[in-house]
Amino acid sequence: MITAVYPGSFDPCTNGHLDIIIRSSKIFDKLIVAVLSNSGKTPVFSVDERMEFLRIVTKKLPNVEIDSFSGLLAEYTKACGASVIIKGLRAVSDFEYEFQMSLINTKLNPKVETLFMTASTHNMYLSSSLVKEIAVLGGALDGMVPEEIQSSIYDKLRR
Amino acid sequence: MITAVYPGSFDPCTNGHLDIIIRSSKIFDKLIVAVLSNSGKTPVFSVDERMEFLRIVTKKLPNVEIDSFSGLLAEYTKACGASVIIKGLRAVSDFEYEFQMSLINTKLNPKVETLFMTASTHNMYLSSSLVKEIAVLGGALDGMVPEEIQSSIYDKLRR
Amino acid sequence: MITAVYPGSFDPCTNGHLDIIIRSSKIFDKLIVAVLSNSGKTPVFSVDERMEFLRIVTKKLPNVEIDSFSGLLAEYTKACGASVIIKGLRAVSDFEYEFQMSLINTKLNPKVETLFMTASTHNMYLSSSLVKEIAVLGGALDGMVPEEIQSSIYDKLRR
Amino acid sequence: MITAVYPGSFDPCTNGHLDIIIRSSKIFDKLIVAVLSNSGKTPVFSVDERMEFLRIVTKKLPNVEIDSFSGLLAEYTKACGASVIIKGLRAVSDFEYEFQMSLINTKLNPKVETLFMTASTHNMYLSSSLVKEIAVLGGALDGMVPEEIQSSIYDKLRR
Amino acid sequence: MITAVYPGSFDPCTNGHLDIIIRSSKIFDKLIVAVLSNSGKTPVFSVDERMEFLRIVTKKLPNVEIDSFSGLLAEYTKACGASVIIKGLRAVSDFEYEFQMSLINTKLNPKVETLFMTASTHNMYLSSSLVKEIAVLGGALDGMVPEEIQSSIYDKLRR
Amino acid sequence: MITAVYPGSFDPCTNGHLDIIIRSSKIFDKLIVAVLSNSGKTPVFSVDERMEFLRIVTKKLPNVEIDSFSGLLAEYTKACGASVIIKGLRAVSDFEYEFQMSLINTKLNPKVETLFMTASTHNMYLSSSLVKEIAVLGGALDGMVPEEIQSSIYDKLRR
Numbered sequence: 001m002i003t004a005v006y007p008g009s010f011d012p013c014t015n016g017h018l019d020i021i022i023r024s025s026k027i028f029d030k031l032i033v034a035v036l037s038n039s040g041k042t043p044v045f046s047v048d049e050r051m052e053f054l055r056i057v058t059k060k061l062p063n064v065e066i067d068s069f070s071g072l073l074a075e076y077t078k079a080c081g082a083s084v085i086i087k088g089l090r091a092v093s094d095f096e097y098e099f100q101m102s103l104i105n106t107k108l109n110p111k112v113e114t115l116f117m118t119a120s121t122h123n124m125y126l127s128s129s130l131v132k133e134i135a136v137l138g139g140a141l142d143g144m145v146p147e148e149i150q151s152s153i154y155d156k157l158r159r
Numbered sequence: 160m161i162t163a164v165y166p167g168s169f170d171p172c173t174n175g176h177l178d179i180i181i182r183s184s185k186i187f188d189k190l191i192v193a194v195l196s197n198s199g200k201t202p203v204f205s206v207d208e209r210m211e212f213l214r215i216v217t218k219k220l221p222n223v224e225i226d227s228f229s230g231l232l233a234e235y236t237k238a239c240g241a242s243v244i245i246k247g248l249r250a251v252s253d254f255e256y257e258f259q260m261s262l263i264n265t266k267l268n269p270k271v272e273t274l275f276m277t278a279s280t281h282n283m284y285l286s287s288s289l290v291k292e293i294a295v296l297g298g299a300l301d302g303m304v305p306e307e308i309q310s311s312i313y314d315k316l317r318r
Numbered sequence: 319m320i321t322a323v324y325p326g327s328f329d330p331c332t333n334g335h336l337d338i339i340i341r342s343s344k345i346f347d348k349l350i351v352a353v354l355s356n357s358g359k360t361p362v363f364s365v366d367e368r369m370e371f372l373r374i375v376t377k378k379l380p381n382v383e384i385d386s387f388s389g390l391l392a393e394y395t396k397a398c399g400a401s402v403i404i405k406g407l408r409a410v411s412d413f414e415y416e417f418q419m420s421l422i423n424t425k426l427n428p429k430v431e432t433l434f435m436t437a438s439t440h441n442m443y444l445s446s447s448l449v450k451e452i453a454v455l456g457g458a459l460d461g462m463v464p465e466e467i468q469s470s471i472y473d474k475l476r477r
Numbered sequence: 478m479i480t481a482v483y484p485g486s487f488d489p490c491t492n493g494h495l496d497i498i499i500r501s502s503k504i505f506d507k508l509i510v511a512v513l514s515n516s517g518k519t520p521v522f523s524v525d526e527r528m529e530f531l532r533i534v535t536k537k538l539p540n541v542e543i544d545s546f547s548g549l550l551a552e553y554t555k556a557c558g559a560s561v562i563i564k565g566l567r568a569v570s571d572f573e574y575e576f577q578m579s580l581i582n583t584k585l586n587p588k589v590e591t592l593f594m595t596a597s598t599h600n601m602y603l604s605s606s607l608v609k610e611i612a613v614l615g616g617a618l619d620g621m622v623p624e625e626i627q628s629s630i631y632d633k634l635r636r
Numbered sequence: 637m638i639t640a641v642y643p644g645s646f647d648p649c650t651n652g653h654l655d656i657i658i659r660s661s662k663i664f665d666k667l668i669v670a671v672l673s674n675s676g677k678t679p680v681f682s683v684d685e686r687m688e689f690l691r692i693v694t695k696k697l698p699n700v701e702i703d704s705f706s707g708l709l710a711e712y713t714k715a716c717g718a719s720v721i722i723k724g725l726r727a728v729s730d731f732e733y734e735f736q737m738s739l740i741n742t743k744l745n746p747k748v749e750t751l752f753m754t755a756s757t758h759n760m761y762l763s764s765s766l767v768k769e770i771a772v773l774g775g776a777l778d779g780m781v782p783e784e785i786q787s788s789i790y791d792k793l794r795r
Numbered sequence: 796m797i798t799a800v801y802p803g804s805f806d807p808c809t810n811g812h813l814d815i816i817i818r819s820s821k822i823f824d825k826l827i828v829a830v831l832s833n834s835g836k837t838p839v840f841s842v843d844e845r846m847e848f849l850r851i852v853t854k855k856l857p858n859v860e861i862d863s864f865s866g867l868l869a870e871y872t873k874a875c876g877a878s879v880i881i882k883g884l885r886a887v888s889d890f891e892y893e894f895q896m897s898l899i900n901t902k903l904n905p906k907v908e909t910l911f912m913t914a915s916t917h918n919m920y921l922s923s924s925l926v927k928e929i930a931v932l933g934g935a936l937d938g939m940v941p942e943e944i945q946s947s948i949y950d951k952l953r954r
Binding site: 601 | 707708710711736737739740743744
Binding site for chain 2: 866867869870895896898899902903
């Protein structure tokens with residue numbers, strides 16, 4: 001049985017994240033979406049809010065589990081018995097950073113492999129920070145975040 | 160059961176290819192290493208020679224199968240029931256081409272996902288064409304191709 | 319009045335090319351789609367065939383003209399009084415080459431500017447060579463080339 | 478009549494910005510240089526100072542207008558009837574970010590196109606932050622910012 | 637006699653830095669490792685601590701000198717009579733920034749050349765910020781920073 | 796004494812090559828410009844013609860020597876006692892290829908380091924193939940190749 005971890009800030013999760021989740025969940029026996037709680041940047045949504053959003057949008061995916069972690073990702077993958085880290089790639093600049101992170105993660109936990117999946121083309125312009133910027137300025141989020149969580153995002157962010 | 164295909168020219172296979180094969184074979188139930196036989200570039204080694212090299216270097220990996228294909232990779236993945244294509248990435252320029260190919264492959268076969276794996280750092284300088292260039296010029300191939308096939312490569316290429 | 323030139327091999331034109339043509343034709347008074355006839359690579363379609371394809375797919379765009387040229391693009395832009403060269407960008411590797419070409423074109427004709435337009439996301443995987451490869455192997459071209467020219471492409475390329 | 482918007486922080490404007498302004502103003506009927514006033518980063522110069530600098534250096538360009546905006550660029554382009562956004566590119570990393578922004582801007586305002594112009598080679602090393610860093614440390618700004626505004630920049634920044 | 641300067645934050649120095657120092661010291665008559673003291677980012681280690689770390693790890697290299705500087709690198713190279721700036725490259729994104737800096741440095745001091753050296757493959761994942769992140773979280777630093785300074789780094793950073 | 800090798804096809808040498816030669820010759824005791832004679836691509840100019848061009852344009856540089864080599868660059872650097880390979884970089888795509896070559900060269904000759912130098916901005920658009928393309932089409936080569944060899948290039952290439 002192969003367990004994969006999809007780590008991230010998910011602040012908030014976007015259609016791009018959801019796309020990676022759906023596609024990965026078909027390949028691996030179990031997919032843990034793991035919200036990073038010790039990121040340097042101050043998040044807009046709390047870990048609980050981010051996990052709740054993820055639970056709402058993945059509720060029809062039986063082999064997807066929502067969790068959070070702090071500390072080193074490599075340690076977290078050891079603790080939950082994952083042998084795969086899934087990362088989405090949108091652009092070359094994503095790739096370079098993720099490349100370096102995959103090297104360090106395999107150094108710290110030789111039993112884990114990082115596998116990369118490219119974003120679907122219609123999600124290539126999406127990022128959590130873009131979503132927040134648009135929401136703050138009152139722009140439309142249709143097609144950018146799952147419908148079920150749009151109003152919660154607006155409630156928190158719209159000026 | 161998840162079957163993954165690792166397609167390529169493998170003309171000849173290098174330690175970089177072998178590294179991807181070993182690491183992928185631990186993740187998927189079955190890994191088919193598929194030698195492309197209709198590539199535009201004229202290969203130095205025949206499809207049979209390339210498959211034989213792969214069989215020699217993977218003989219201890221029970222869930223790895225060696226095959227060849229011509230035509231569209233997307234069609235081949237349909238035919239063998241694979242839901243994953245594995246590609247190794249060494250550099251940003253690899254990434255852009257592979258990114259486009261993954262989009263087209265998913266368009267032609269929506270049931271297949273391309274997953275990318277980064278080359279190990281000590282294999283980052285390796286490519287089949289570099290190996291051939293060095294062999295032709297009489298340079299040492301140690302650490303570049305599996306030991307078992309080094310002399311066969313020299314026999315064919317050394318001037 | 320601003321005349322723009324959109325140069326290329328168009329061997330054959332794809333939906334990606336058509337998208338750039340439609341979008342550019344809204345911005346400039348006149349758009350000349352200019353088929354390069356002295357390219358080093360041997361084209362599959364003749365200059366006449368390529369121009370005919372372009373005429374068919376742009377017949378509803380009154381300010382678009384189809385032409386061909388040989389020699390330096392900078393000289394051609396002088397001859398037709400164009401002050402803008404339009405180029406589509408799909409990826410970083412496109413960008414670097416086009417960047418160098420824009421520098422040389424402005425050096426050879428200081429009155430011409432190169433403006434870049436990004437491909438629409440659903441066309442990012444498209445290229446003329448990919449279209450030819452798929453057609454040769456009998457894959458479906460839907461969504462990749464304009465419908466009106468699909469059968470002509472198949473007739474020439476399908477094995 | 479085509480109106481183009483050239484948006485940016487212009488904190489302060491450099492010879493690189495001025496070069497893009499001059500070249501764009503020859504192509505479009507009207508060019509609005511639009512100073513962004515709600516940027517996350519705290520600017521060194523106020524919106525008024527930045528607009529004043531731009532007015533000084535563009536005073537000989539009759540079809541160039543200086544304005545400021547807050548909120549979404551896509552909304553601003555709707556409000557001022559612009560059908561083109563002009564962006565300068567210096568490097569690949571610029572390109573990726575601008576590529577994503579052009580996708581989102583066309584999504585939010587389908588009537589606007591982003592056109593990219595490459596920086597002139599002698600301006601490729603220029604950026605507002607570099608200019609500020611050099612001014613703070615007392616380095617020479619010749620060739621980096623228009624002469625007319627050099628002393629104002631020194632006055633504010635030199636330690 | 638050629639003096640080279642290897643500038644950086646070295647907060648703290650890593651095996652990647654040490655590798656560049658050792659390799660450069662074989663090429664140039666004198667190598668000055670120059671700690672930048674006016675960087676915008678707040679360093680974790682003081683200039684004195686960073687210089688002390690560098691002195692410890694380079695004590696067997698007779699032609700290496702440790703120094704610090706504030707202000708413009710171009711001015712510093714003039715002051716110490718250096719004709720070469722050495723920079724290590726790990727990735728494409730490093731390259732673009734360093735490329736721009738080399739242009740500006742040669743503009744400000746035409747007598748200095750920037751030479752780039754690629755990181756050894758086993759150091760490609762290394763950066764000072766990664767080292768600090770791992771140390772804070774209690775991960776192992778073996779192979780990432782020279783042994784002689786590991787405990788000092790842990791003392792300061794481990795929570 | 797440090798000997799550096801600047802290898803290349805130099806088919807023909809451009810102002811970009813000459814710029815790297817002049818700048819490198821100031822840093823190293825001896826600079827060998829080494830014309831590659833076993834390149835896969837068929838050159839337009841013979842090794843003798845290319846060496847003659849280089850001799851003409853470097854005749855005022857006393858520590859520059861013109862040579863040719865076939866086979867592996869790493870072997871050549873051993874044979875001539877060079878401890879440095881100099882490469883010019885124009886763009887990110889150059890960088891990736893050169894990065895891989897520097898890794899392989901250090902693997903084959905651990906005593907040699909590759910140092911990279913960025914092209915001057917006004918030479919960034921230059922390449923030997925561009926020069927040949929322009930010459931064939933009758934465009935002006937001013938500022939692209941040294942004056943002394945322009946007529947020889949035209950004689951061979953102009954249609």
